[in-house]
Amino acid sequence: MSVNLKEIDGVKIQPKHLALCHCGSVKIELDLPDGLIDLRRCDCSLCRRRGAIAASVSLDGITVLEGQEHLKLYQFNTNTAKHYFCGNCGVYTHHQRRSNPTQYGFNVACLEGINPLKVEGIPTYDGVNHPADQG
Ligand SMILES: [Zn+2]
Numbered sequence: 001m002s003v004n005l006k007e008i009d010g011v012k013i014q015p016k017h018l019a020l021c022h023c024g025s026v027k028i029e030l031d032l033p034d035g036l037i038d039l040r041r042c043d044c045s046l047c048r049r050r051g052a053i054a055a056s057v058s059l060d061g062i063t064v065l066e067g068q069e070h071l072k073l074y075q076f077n078t079n080t081a082k083h084y085f086c087g088n089c090g091v092y093t094h095h096q097r098r099s100n101p102t103q104y105g106f107n108v109a110c111l112e113g114i115n116p117l118k119v120e121g122i123p124t125y126d127g128v129n130h131p132a133d134q135g
Pocket of ligand 1: 021022023024025026086087088089090091
């Protein structure tokens with residue numbers, strides 16, 4: 001099951017939507033011509049602490065407009081996924097996915113004007129039993 005949305009609580013997702021960390025050091029432009037694709041939560045050891053709702057975008061669909069120097073990289077377990085966060089305010093912005101390295105996941109809560117608490121019916125991925133850990 002995948003959940004896609006073109007607006008949240010009346011706020012339309014722009015084809016090029018701005019995303020900001022909390023302190024505003026990191027400013028990212030996301031190419032979202034089809035809105036928010038594959039919205040999900042995840043219960044892996046990182047996501048359960050982070051608590052963010054993520055959506056997907058292709059690798060070339062993210063442009064860091066400002067604050068590249070503030071982005072910190074965090075990796076764990078197989079060190080496949082690359083999790084980025086603002087080194088100043090600590091907010092997770094995006095990550096290169098392990099289950100699909102041709103995509104980034106990004107923090108829906110960073111989208112300008114979007115209140116993630118208004119999003120309902122988000123499926124939770126089984127990150128404890130990650131597909132990349134099977135077999
Ligand atoms: Zn910040």
